[in-house]
Structure formats: C-alpha cells, structure tokens
Amino acid sequence: MTETLFIGGGGDGYAAAQNLLLKYANRHGLIAGATGTGKTVTLQIMAEGFSAAGVPVFLADVKGDLSGLARSGSAEFKLHDAFMKRAGTIRFDDYSYDAFPVTFWDLYGEQGHPVRTTVAEMGPLLLSRLLELSEAQEGVLNIAFRVADEEGLPLLDLKDLQAMLVWLGENREAVSLRYGNISTASVGAIQRQLLVLENQGATQFFGEPALELADIMRTDVDGRGRINILAADKLMAAPRLYATSLLWLLSELFEELPEVGDPDKPKLVFFFDEAHLLFDDAPKALVDKVEQVARLIRSKGVGVYFVTQNPADVPEDILGQLGNRVQHALRAFTPKDQKGLRQAAETYRTNPRFSTEQAIREVGVGEAVTSMLETKGAPGMVERTLIRPPSSQLGPIAEAERRDAIDTSPIAGKYEAVKDRESAYEVLRDRASKAAAEAEEAERREAEAEEAEREFKRARRYDGTQVGRSTSRSRKTESVGDKLTDMVVKELTGTTGRRIVRGILGGLFKGR
Numbered sequence: 001m002t003e004t005l006f007i008g009g010g011g012d013g014y015a016a017a018q019n020l021l022l023k024y025a026n027r028h029g030l031i032a033g034a035t036g037t038g039k040t041v042t043l044q045i046m047a048e049g050f051s052a053a054g055v056p057v058f059l060a061d062v063k064g065d066l067s068g069l070a071r072s073g074s075a076e077f078k079l080h081d082a083f084m085k086r087a088g089t090i091r092f093d094d095y096s097y098d099a100f101p102v103t104f105w106d107l108y109g110e111q112g113h114p115v116r117t118t119v120a121e122m123g124p125l126l127l128s129r130l131l132e133l134s135e136a137q138e139g140v141l142n143i144a145f146r147v148a149d150e151e152g153l154p155l156l157d158l159k160d161l162q163a164m165l166v167w168l169g170e171n172r173e174a175v176s177l178r179y180g181n182i183s184t185a186s187v188g189a190i191q192r193q194l195l196v197l198e199n200q201g202a203t204q205f206f207g208e209p210a211l212e213l214a215d216i217m218r219t220d221v222d223g224r225g226r227i228n229i230l231a232a233d234k235l236m237a238a239p240r241l242y243a244t245s246l247l248w249l250l251s252e253l254f255e256e257l258p259e260v261g262d263p264d265k266p267k268l269v270f271f272f273d274e275a276h277l278l279f280d281d282a283p284k285a286l287v288d289k290v291e292q293v294a295r296l297i298r299s300k301g302v303g304v305y306f307v308t309q310n311p312a313d314v315p316e317d318i319l320g321q322l323g324n325r326v327q328h329a330l331r332a333f334t335p336k337d338q339k340g341l342r343q344a345a346e347t348y349r350t351n352p353r354f355s356t357e358q359a360i361r362e363v364g365v366g367e368a369v370t371s372m373l374e375t376k377g378a379p380g381m382v383e384r385t386l387i388r389p390p391s392s393q394l395g396p397i398a399e400a401e402r403r404d405a406i407d408t409s410p411i412a413g414k415y416e417a418v419k420d421r422e423s424a425y426e427v428l429r430d431r432a433s434k435a436a437a438e439a440e441e442a443e444r445r446e447a448e449a450e451e452a453e454r455e456f457k458r459a460r461r462y463d464g465t466q467v468g469r470s471t472s473r474s475r476k477t478e479s480v481g482d483k484l485t486d487m488v489v490k491e492l493t494g495t496t497g498r499r500i501v502r503g504i505l506g507g508l509f510k511g512r
Contacts, residue, residue: 003264005049007042007326007370008387009090015370015383017091020046020324022053022265024373026303028294028321031271032311032344033328038366039307040065042326043271044390046305047227050269051100056217056225059271060232060246068393069227070102070405083389086366090386098391101220103228103409104402107205107245111231112406114415115245117210119155120145122248129286130244131193140186143179144168153424157207158194160424165191167428200238205245208419213256215411217268236274243277247290250304254293257300267301275306276313291317311347312340319347323373326387329363348382356382 004019020029031046033039044066047057061067074080074097087095104112119127124145128138144164148155155161165187168175172182197203218226235242250270260267272278279287294304306314306322310330314322325348332338345357348371359369363384370385397405406412 005046005053006092006388007046007049007372008368008385009092010384010386015385018370018372018383018385020049020372021374022055023262024323024377025050025055025269026263026266026298026301027323027373027377028298028303029305029324029326030311030314030319030322031305031307031326031328032309032330033368034309034331036365037328037363038368038387039328041366041390041394042328042368042387043273043305043307044069044392044394045388046269047271048098048100048391050266051225051227053265054219054223054225055266055269056219056228057269057271058216058228058230058249060230060235060242060273062232062236062273064231064233064396065394066229067102067104067396067402068390069100069229071393071397071401072099073097073391073393077394079389079394086386086389090388092388095389096391100392101224101226102405103216103218103226103411104231104406105216105228106231107235107241108201108231109204109416110234111402112229113409113411114204115211115230116205116207116415117245117248117252118208119157119161119206120148121210121252122206122244125285125289126244126248126251129282130240131190131197132240133190133193134186136183137186137189139180140165140168140182141190143175143182146179147175148424153427154422156421156423157425158198158203162191162194163425163428165194197241200241202238202241205241208421209415211249211415213252215414218410232273239274239277242274246272247278247286250293250297251289253302254297254300257297257302259299260301261299263301266303269303269305271305271307273307275308276310279313279315287315287318291315291321294318294321310340311344323377323379325371326368326385327360327370328368329365330360332361349379351382354384359384 003023004021005025007018007020009015009017031039031042040063043059047059047066047069050057059066073083077083084095086092105115106112107115122130124138124142128141131137131141133141144161145155147153147168148160148164153160153164155164168182169184169187172184172187176182216226216228220226230246232242235245250272253268253270257267278290282290297304305324306318308314311319311327327344327348330337330341330344332341341360342357345355345360348356348369350356356369359382363369366387368385368387369382371382372380374380
C-alpha cells in the first residue's frame with residue numbers, strides 16, 4: 001500500500017524529495033502564496049495523490065480550472081515538454097498522464113449534482129453568520145429554532161423559516177414572556193436578509209433531499225478515492241454563502257463521523273480554498289467553532305487543508321494546527337506585506353542551508369518552500385521544492401465532458417428532483433386556514449345570536465325561553481403550540497378579526 005504522497009523535489013539547492021506521509025495527512029495542512037504562483041496546481045497534484053492512495057477528496061473549484069482532474073493530460077498539451085523536463089529534474093521516474101474519478105457538485109444544480117441541506121441542519125449559528133445578523137437578531141433566530149423544535153415544526157427550507165418568523169412576529173407578546181423580547185424590527189431585518197439570500201440563489205441550497213456524507217466519501221471500483229469538485233466560480237459572487245456552506249459541510253463531518261483514532265490514511269481530505277473568506281469579519285464564536293473542528297476532526301480521519309494567499313489570513317490558533325505546509329512565493333511591497341512575510345517564515349523549522357524568508361520571496365512559479373510532518377508527527381525542516389507536474393489535464397474540460405461525467409456518476413439522479421414534504425410552512429398554513437374558518441364560524445354564530453336578540457326585542461317571536469348572547473366561554477390551558485390556532489381565534493373574532501385573518505395570515509401564506 002502507498003504510504004506517502006510525492007509532492008516534489010529538485011536539483012542543486014533543492015530538497016531531494018518531499019513526501020507527505022499518509023498517516024499524518026489528517027494533521028491538516030496549508031497551501032499559501034500570492035496569485036499566480038501555483039497554488040491551484042499544487043492543490044491539483046495533491047488531490048491526484050490522495051485519490052491514487054484510495055482517499056476521497058472534497059474541494060471547491062473557484063476558478064473553474066480543476067475539472068481537468070477528470071481527464072488525462074496528453075502530449076499535445078503546450079506544457080508537455082516542460083512537464084517532462086520537470087519530472088526528470090525531480091527524479092519523478094514513474095510520471096505519466098492519467099485521469100481520476102470525479103463527482104461534480106453545484107449549490108445551484110447547474111454544473112453538477114445539487115448540494116442541499118435543511119435550515120435545521122445549518123443551525124442558528126451558521127445561519128446568523130450567513131445572514132450577517134446582529135446579536136439581537138441572532139437571539140430572535142434562536143427563539144424561532146427553539147419554538148419550532150419544541151412544537152415539532154420541521155424547518156427544512158427558507159419558506160419554513162419565513163413562515164415561522166411571521167408567526168413569531170404576530171405572537172411576539174405571548175412568546176416573549178417565555179423566551180425573551182422579540183421585536184418586530186428584528187423579525188423584519190431577518191426577513192429582509194432572507195430575501196437577499198433568495199436573490200443570491202440560496203433557495204436551492206436549503207431543502208431536501210439533503211446531502212448524505214457517504215456520497216462524498218466514495219471510492220471507485222479500482223480502489224481510488226473519488227474527487228468531489230464543487231463548482232464555485234459562480235458561487236464566489238456570494239462569498240459568505242460560499243464560506244458558510246463549506247463550513248457547514250465541515251461541521252457535519254465533525255458531528256456525524258465516528259472516532260477512528262490514528263488511521264493509516266485519512267477517510268477524507270477537505271480542501272478549503274479562499275480560506276480568508278471564512279475568517280473575514282467572523283465573530284469570535286464562529287472562529288472558536290472552526291478551531292474546535294480543526295482540533296478534533298482529525299480523530300475522525302478527516303484532513304483539512306486551507307488554501308489562501310497569506311498564512312496571516314488564518315487565525316494563529318488554527319494555523320498552529322496545520323502540520324503539512326506548502327508555501328509559494330509571497331510578494332512584500334509594503335511594510336505590512338514585509339511583516340507578514342517575516343511572520344510566515346518564522347512558522348517553519350529553520351534550515352541552515354538558506355534563509356526561509358528570502359526563499360519565500362524568491363521561489364518562482366511552480367516552486368515552493370515546504371515542510372511535511374515526519375516520524376512521530378514532528379515538523380520537518382523547511383526545504384525549497386520544485387512541485388511535481390500534474391498527471392491530469394491542466395485547465396477545464398469541455399462542457400459536454402462535464403455533462404457526461406455527471407450523467408454517469410454513481411449518484412446520478414439521486415439529488416436532482418426536489419422533495420417538498422410537510423414541514424413548518426405547510427403546518428402553519430393549515431393552522432392559519434383553520435383559524436380563519438373558526439373565526440368566520442364564530443362570527444356567523446355571533447351574528448345569529450344578535451339577530452335572535454333583535455327579534456326578541458321586537459317581540460316577533462317568543463317560545464318561553466329567554467334569548468340573548470352567551471357570555472360564558474370554555475377556557476383551557478394553552479401551550480405555545482396551542483396558540484398557533486386558539487390564540488388566533490380568541491383575538492380575531494368579529495368583523496375586524498375576520499379581516500385581519502384574511503388580510504395578514506391569508507396574504508402571508510397565500511401562493512408561496
């Protein structure tokens with residue numbers, strides 16, 4: 001069995017060979033460097049290596065280039081000669097072209113199988129981050145989740161959450177007595193942010209069937225790990241949705257996978273490209289959550305590799321947990337850049353043969369300074385490395401080839417059709433309709449009683465029994481859930497109440 005993943009090597013002044021030990025690949029890693037220095041190719045060759053070793057991979061294709069993993073490179077490619085020369089220089093003797101098993105995914109369902117989760121699975125913390133909510137608004141969102149959970153109202157898609165918020169706004173006085181203040185301003189702000197999210201296309205992300213983790217942890221018939229590629233070129237137009245959706249997936253892996261200790265190789269390797277988007281303006285609670293996941297998820301057999309321009313983009317507590325590092329060139333034109341360069345160099349185990357800071361500044365495209373974990377998980381000495389050439393196609397495949405890969409994948413047809421089972425929206429809609437019907441019936445009975453009383457006063461009929469309105473009403477103890485129906489009926493009897501039921505509740509739930 002393959003025990004290492006070959007990263008690269010070099011000639012004079014370079015490391016003889018740099019290998020990533022698979023038994024330490026779940027100790028996480030970092031791929032960093034300025035734009036155009038070769039980060040994407042490094043990600044590609046690492047994905048190839050993990051796949052060949054039987055390790056499934058999940059990565060986001062930010063530029064649209066990584067679909068080439070599904071197709072073999074060829075001698076017709078313009079960089080063929082350069083690749084062969086590089087392979088000879090680094091003594092990559094068994095270098096050859098090859099294609100790898102790929103599964104394409106897309107939150108929008110256009111360039112791959114749809115990726116979905118439910119609102120409940122996303123949870124209030126990540127959803128608040130996605131919606132950029134204030135502390136008060138996040139509190140209201142937590143109340144909505146709590147009430148929905150206690151009353152058995154499944155929050156599956158955005159219309160479920162919107163309906164739940166409508167009900168909270170209408171019944172805020174009663175609910176506030178138990179859960180805390182609910183202001184209409186906060187409810188309105190959340191609804192507006194949900195509208196923004198809808199305009200970004202997130203409606204398709206929330207719903208069923210939800211993604212099953214087993215489908216991104218598959219191996220092919222020949223034992224190679226499948227490479228899951230999330231189309232993110234369009235998704236990058238909504239950077240917070242991109243970052244939050246990947247963090248949600250990472251959290252799901254953390255919560256659902258069993259402990260496996262120290263496996264011989266990872267169960268899954270997760271590449272988080274454009275990692276700075278995850279931490280930009282992130283609240284401390286979210287950063288703490290990411291740190292916890294990064295610290296503990298390795299015991300689940302998952303390796304997480306952050307890909308970013310500068311190591312400073314990653315918080316120090318998380319950066320300290322990234323044992324396997326590939327640092328491409330950093331540009332240092334400003335004092336801030338120079339400080340970042342020094343800090344990056346200081347995180348490596350020094351090599352007496354060269355200055356790490358100078359090497360990071362000087363390495364060219366396709367070169368890097370690298371440090372891989374060695375025996376007993378100790379950091380390896382930093383080395384200058386020529387990154388090996390990729391075996392798969394460099395650059396995107398044709399649209400027809402992508403479509404063929406989607407149609408023939410092992411999960412073809414599993415996620416394409418949306419399922420819309422009964423959830424909070426349908427339950428609240430039905431209860432609102434029932435409340436409206438009961439209010440109308442109560443109004444009819446009241447009108448009949450009034451008519452009977454008028455007849456009595458006019459002495460048009462008399463049967464010996466006093467006719468008048470009944471002032472007694474049966475009362476019962478009401479829970480928060482009962483108020484969904486009974487409280488509406490109590491408050492909305494009479495002509496005015498009937499108009500409110502039809503105008504507000506009917507309008508809000510109609511035609512969605």
